[in-house]
Amino acid sequence: MTPQDLDLPSPAAMSRLDLFGDEFVRDPYPWLDALRADAPVHQDPGTGLWLVSRYDDIRRVLLDPAPAVFHPDNAQDAVTPLPVGVLRVLARAGFRLPPALANNGTDSHHGLRRVVTRFFNAQRVAAAVPVIERIADELLDAAQRRLEATGSCDLFEVYAQILPCRVLMELLGIDGVDPATLIRWSDASLELFWGRPAPERQLELAALVGEFSQWLTATVSAAPARPGSFVEALSRHRLPDGRPLDVGTAVGVCFFVFIAGQSTTGQLISTTLHRALTEPRLWSRAADEQGFPEAWVEEVLRREPPVTTWRRVAAEPVTLGGVDVPAGAQLLLMLMGSGSDPEVFDAPDHMCPHRANARHHLSFGVGRHRCPGASLARTEAAVALRVAARRLPHARITPADERPPILGLLSFRAPLQVRVAP
Structure with a gap:
């Protein structure tokens, strides 16, 4: 099934992704779904940030053991x-x-x-x-x-x-x-x-x-x-x-x-x-x-x-989601998108109170910085x-x-x- 079949932005359309733009802010889900399906670790040309969108990859970064590969030093840096x-x-x-x-x-x-x-x-x-x-x-x-x-x-x-x-x-x-x-x-x-x-x-x-x-x-x-x-x-x-x-x-x-x-x-x-x-x-x-x-x-x-997101910086070269990420890469963990990962949550686009694994989401983080x-x-x-x-x-x-x-x-x-x- 292609992104077009799912009515998702195509991989080529990622070049016009604007994390601050009204199209993304108003309805980020098609973009998050497309990232997760086709570009799970994607460097955003507008911000230079490496967008990490799959649940397992985000969890891996957040649970990174000491000595850490993924540092939190940039978590509160000014984006602009x-x-x-x-x-x-x-x-x-x-x-x-x-x-x-x-x-x-x-x-x-x-x-x-x-x-x-x-x-x-x-x-x-x-x-x-x-x-x-x-x-x-x-x-x-x-x-x-x-x-x-x-x-x-x-x-x-x-x-x-x-x-x-x-x-x-x-x-x-x-x-x-x-x-x-x-x-x-x-x-x-x-x-x-x-x-x-x-x-x-x-x-x-x-x-x-x-x-x-x-x-x-x-x-x-x-x-x-x-x-x-x-x-x-x-x-x-x-x-x-x-x-x-x-x-x-x-x-x-x-x-x-x-x-x-x-x-x-x-x-x-x-x-x-x-x-x-x-x-x-x-x-x-x-x-x-x-x-x-x-x-x-x-x-x-x-x-x-x-x-919706949180940041980390790669302290050394690392392979994440099958993508080689250089040392110093500024990662943007797409927490909001991870909660809609179909590999983890059934029917993720439907609000289902009392779903069995509801608390498995990463919206509060996980690990040392939860x-x-x-x-x-x-x-x-x-x-x-x-x-x-x-x-x-x-x-x-x-x-x-x-x-x-x-x-x-x-x-x-x-x-x-x-x-x-x-």
């Missing part, structure tokens, strides 16, 4: 080169990204990761459920008032993006800043480092990222840290040589945790709600059926995760869906929002609008 003016803005703010979590291949990674996983352990996540439910109810009170007053409401704006931010603030013991500011800083960071902004936009984003960095530095440096807070846990941590954690690395850890804990979780909630509202009878099942919201979230993570907040993200998305479906039982997606604007960064994708009518 930062001009001198932008670098100056960041430097004046004292911003830097030392090896901390996602970009850390050094011997300090294990200990830093342990701090995060212990803080977001199963007991803390279970204890957070009433907090999530309380905040969800508060936000949906406002959503209901807006629905009654205007006849429509954007659940992304008033619910999906705010809920994880407020939950994270409570769990981390953060105050003195409003959620809207944290969301603006976090989203600016995503766009600057994973987007393709114009130079003028880069300067605007850099100013916001600089503000974020300065606030994080002040928060981490404040003494004494609030007892039981995440900052206190970082202050007690010791590096492999026995030294206390330096402020710059602590800021790098917090930078990653804040972005993952609010922006990407908000994106997961947005996708979860939008897909549930567009599937017949699914909204009522989410409200009433025990275990269904959790199963639905898992299928969303498999098929349409908020983190997302330490995966349990919290899953829980927040499931609670957000259940509470919204119960509180707004007659909500329906407005016709104009069946195809909403989509966030289209290199590694992040989600609906930017979930407008509903009563």
Whole structure:
């Protein structure tokens, strides 16, 4: 069977693949299917990145044992080169990204990761459920008032993006800043480092990222840290040589945790709600059926995760997927495409809650760098869906929002609008 038989882009068409273009952002699946079928390890001429699209190859890279062939050093590098003016803005703010979590291949990674996983352990996540439910109810009170007053409401704006931010603030013991500011800083960071902004936009984003960095530095440096807070846990941590954690690395850890804990979780909630509202009878099942919201979230993570790709760099020449990859190659692991690999998932283009191997997806990574907040993200998305479906039982997606604007960064994708009518 040829790509034409499957209505996939032909191998020759790969030359016009644009990872930031509307065609790919709006519907990446034909491209991901074609890559997986015909070019499982493909160097993208637009970015220079080597796109790795088959499940087994991606899993191999992520599980790479020490001493590693595939290093995480480039995980948080700016995809679009930062001009001198932008670098100056960041430097004046004292911003830097030392090896901390996602970009850390050094011997300090294990200990830093342990701090995060212990803080977001199963007991803390279970204890957070009433907090999530309380905040969800508060936000949906406002959503209901807006629905009654205007006849429509954007659940992304008033619910999906705010809920994880407020939950994270409570769990981390953060105050003195409003959620809207944290969301603006976090989203600016995503766009600057994973987007393709114009130079003028880069300067605007850099100013916001600089503000974020300065606030994080002040928060981490404040003494004494609030007892039981995440900052206190970082202050007690010791590096492999026995030294206390330096402020710059602590800021790098917090930078990653804040972005993952609010922006990407908000994106997961947005996708979860939008897909549930567009599937017949699914909204009522989410409200009433025990275990269904959790199963639905898992299928969303498999098929349409908020983190669509992740990066690695080859430290030496290596053969991957039958392709010789040179040393220094910048790899882009197509996590979103791996969840639709027919070698692993039956009928991958169909959403099948409760599928037997649903949790085999790679959307949270696997191995040493698996997302330490995966349990919290899953829980927040499931609670957000259940509470919204119960509180707004007659909500329906407005016709104009069946195809909403989509966030289209290199590694992040989600609906930017979930407008509903009563």
